[in-house]
Amino acid sequence: MKIAVIADIHGNAPALEAVLADIDSQGIREIVNLGDHLSGPIDPARTADLLMARDIVSIRGNHDRALLTLEPEAMISIDRFARQALDEGHLSWLRALPPTRHMDEHGLFLCHGTPQDDLVYWLEDLTPEGIVHRSDAARIERLAAGVEAPVLLCAHTHIPRLVTLSDGRLVLNPGSVGCPAYEDDEPVVHKVETGTPRASYAVIDRRADGSTEVAFRLIAYDHASAARLATENGHPDWARVLSTGWV
Template sequence: MTIAVIADIHGNAPALEAVLADIDGRGIRDIVNLGDHLSGPIDPARTADLLMAREIVSIRGNHDRALLTLTPDAMIATDRFTHAALDERHRAWLQSLSPTRHLQEHGLFLCHGTPESDLVYWLEDLTSDGVVHRADAARIERLAAGVEAPVLLCGHTHIPRLVTLSDGRIVLNPGSVGSPAYEDDAPVVHKVETGTPRASYALIDRHADGRTDVTFRLIAYDHASAARLAEQNGRPDWARALSTGWM
């Protein structure tokens, strides 16, 4: 069985359409979605409509949670834009999502950040001056403790990465469908930059003998159109990230 793993679409409907077309073209029917679906200055409503029209197992990310729990004046600018673009049926869909899922029949555990938090990086860590690097093995193992699944899925950092734990379980981040670079100020100011504007997702092949193959897919799409929408919506920082993969 092949399962497509998507995450961190961030309202980028053109990127999502390209990824879904690639998945459909491969005859793959099973998709899991790791959150942060809509928050972005591109096309949140159309992104929501695309997701709601499909049978995709989805969970809630930190930006999805913010859209549901904060008042607009307490939101960051990107979430305020997104909140204004959505209607009640979109918010009802977000409200229906849980923060984690355990798909025992497929051997998958889904979370956005870590099993305990949608804000904590799992496979990456930061230096005190904001340099992003792969987290050390002990920290990755510690955050996986007690999760009974052979395949652990996370998003949040937008960086495609696969780590094999000492007991043979794997932790997979498929990368970001719609946001190839961003800047954040927590816990320290830092930039995450993939260096490419391509949309990222992953394929998991679960074999009857217990083997699991993983393929990362980096999909070319009309990122210029997404960048133009971000620019028109007053976000030149997003436009540069979408155009280049750099901040």
């Protein structure tokens, strides 16, 4: 059985449409979605409509939480833009999403950052100087303790990565559908850059013999139109990110 894993769409409806079309072309019917769906200066409402129409299994990310808990004046600009674009139906959908989810029937656990915190990087870590690097094995194992599932899914860093734990469990980040690079100042100033404008997601193949295969897919789409929308919506910085995969 194949399951598509998407995450970090960030309101990029053109990228989401391309990814959904690619998923459909493979005959994959099961999709799970790991959060940060709508915050971004492209088309949050259209993104929400696409997700709601497909009834995709979804959880809440840190930006989704901010949309629901902060007053607009306290939000960062991409959250505020999304909040202004969404209607009550979109917000009701967000409110119903859990922060984590067990899918025992598929052997999956879903979270956004780590099982404990939607703001913490799981498979990546930072040096004091803000250099992003793969986290060490002991830390990854520690954060996975007590989570009983063969495949643990995370997102948040936008970097596609697969790690095999010492007990054989897999920890998978599918990368970002809609935002291939960003800059953050917590816990220190740093950049995350994939170096490509393509939309990223992953496919899990749970086979009858009990084995699991994982494939990452990087999908070309009309990123120029997404970049134009970002510029028109007051975020030319996002235009470079969407066009190049670099900040």
